[in-house]
Amino acid sequence: MTTFNKKVAIAGATGTLGPFIVKALLDAGFQVTALSRTGRTNTQDRGTGKATGSLPSTVKSVQVDYTSEDSLIAALQGHDVVISNLPTMDLEPALIEASIKAGVKRYIPPEFGSNVSGNAKNAALPVFKDTKAKIQKYLKEREDQISYTLVVNGFFLDWGLEAGIVVNFKGDRPVRVFDGGNGKHSLSTRTDIGKATAGILLHPEETKNRAVYIYSTTVSQNEILDIARKVKPGFEPQLQHVTTEQTLKDSYAALEKGGESVGPAMLGFILTSCFSDDGYGNDWSGYSDNELLGITELSKADLEKLIASNA
Numbered sequence: 337m338t339t340f341n342k343k344v345a346i347a348g349a350t351g352t353l354g355p356f357i358v359k360a361l362l363d364a365g366f367q368v369t370a371l372s373r374t375g376r377t378n379t380q381d382r383g384t385g386k387a388t389g390s391l392p393s394t395v396k397s398v399q400v401d402y403t404s405e406d407s408l409i410a411a412l413q414g415h416d417v418v419i420s421n422l423p424t425m426d427l428e429p430a431l432i433e434a435s436i437k438a439g440v441k442r443y444i445p446p447e448f449g450s451n452v453s454g455n456a457k458n459a460a461l462p463v464f465k466d467t468k469a470k471i472q473k474y475l476k477e478r479e480d481q482i483s484y485t486l487v488v489n490g491f492f493l494d495w496g497l498e499a500g501i502v503v504n505f506k507g508d509r510p511v512r513v514f515d516g517g518n519g520k521h522s523l524s525t526r527t528d529i530g531k532a533t534a535g536i537l538l539h540p541e542e543t544k545n546r547a548v549y550i551y552s553t554t555v556s557q558n559e560i561l562d563i564a565r566k567v568k569p570g571f572e573p574q575l576q577h578v579t580t581e582q583t584l585k586d587s588y589a590a591l592e593k594g595g596e597s598v599g600p601a602m603l604g605f606i607l608t609s610c611f612s613d614d615g616y617g618n619d620w621s622g623y624s625d626n627e628l629l630g631i632t633e634l635s636k637a638d639l640e641k642l643i644a645s646n647a
């Protein structure tokens with residue numbers, strides 16, 4: 337039976353999701369090494385630009401050069417698990433190869449979002465095709481040398497509220513509502529994603545070489561908007577009703593244009609994968625790993641509380 341030692345390395349611990357994974361790992365009794373380009377310990381939500389504090393002092397922060405295999409192998413020696421939480425996928429092959437050479441047993445790549453591995457329509461989207469889907473294949477081809485687990489959690493619910501993407505209480509830009517807004521989609525808080533990631537390390541066999549599916553809630557966009565109206569009386573959300581078909585058409589056109597249009601195009605593809613009702617496999621409430629990984633679905637009251645905390 338596979339078991340892991342207590343030493344876990346995480347690449348990219350200081351950004352939007354990393355601090356939540358670090359906290360959950362420490363809470364579960366793991367020793368955490370944070371790999372960083374600078375060795376910094378201050379944390380920042382790169383999505384909203386907010387400074388969010390610093391890594392706990394028990395975390396060992398190590399500066400690495402991601403382009404140097406020697407630097408990576410030296411940092412990874414003695415660790416059974418590597419979690420990569422880097423925002424780009426170009427560094428993944430080097431980090432995977434260094435992990436193999438350092439004797440790492442389990443690799444968790446930067447998925448943490450859409451159902452790319454279990455849905456061909458997602459895997460074909462430009463935002464995933466040459467990035468997440470490619471690294472999934474890369475890991476599969478090496479599964480006899482290092483095992484892997486992919487974390488599928490849907491859109492970051494708490495972050496999407498803070499950033500005004502799921503509900504925008506500031507009202508300075510509209511929220512995109514897909515295909516009428518009644519379809520249900522699985523979403524997760526970063527606290528639950530952290531917990532599930534730590535849970536993988538406690539269940540090595542059950543999570544080996546596959547995707548795990550977790551969610552904090554599975555709701556429709558209209559249900560979320562109704563809760564927003566309830567918790568903030570008088571609030572009427574500014575909405576942009578869109579179809580999947582038009583969003584994809586616009587996103588491909590923006591991608592073609594290039595330059596500054598690429599970012600919005602990629603966001604269009606990501607939102608499609610998370611909120612479209614046109615077969616993107618974004619409701620896994622019927623077959624999730626919540627129970628295995630210790631995730632409890634938010635009650636209606638807790639969901640209302642979370643939404644209200646952003647009102």
Ligand SMILES: NC(=O)c1ccc[n+]([C@@H]2O[C@H](COP(=O)([O-])OP(=O)(O)OC[C@H]3O[C@@H](n4cnc5c(N)ncnc54)[C@H](OP(=O)(O)O)[C@@H]3O)[C@@H](O)[C@H]2O)c1
Binds near residue numbers: 350353380450492
């Ligand atoms: N489902 C969703 O709603 C959602 C939303 C956002 C992100 N995600 C996913 O979550 C994962 C992590 O994203 P994130 O937003 O947490 O990442 P992030 O905050 O943008 O970056 C994480 C850390 O990676 C390091 N880093 C940043 N740019 C880098 C670069 N070019 N090269 C090397 N290191 C770099 C930085 O640490 P140092 O400065 O310490 O090196 C940074 O703090 C990704 O898989 C992403 O796709 C999902």
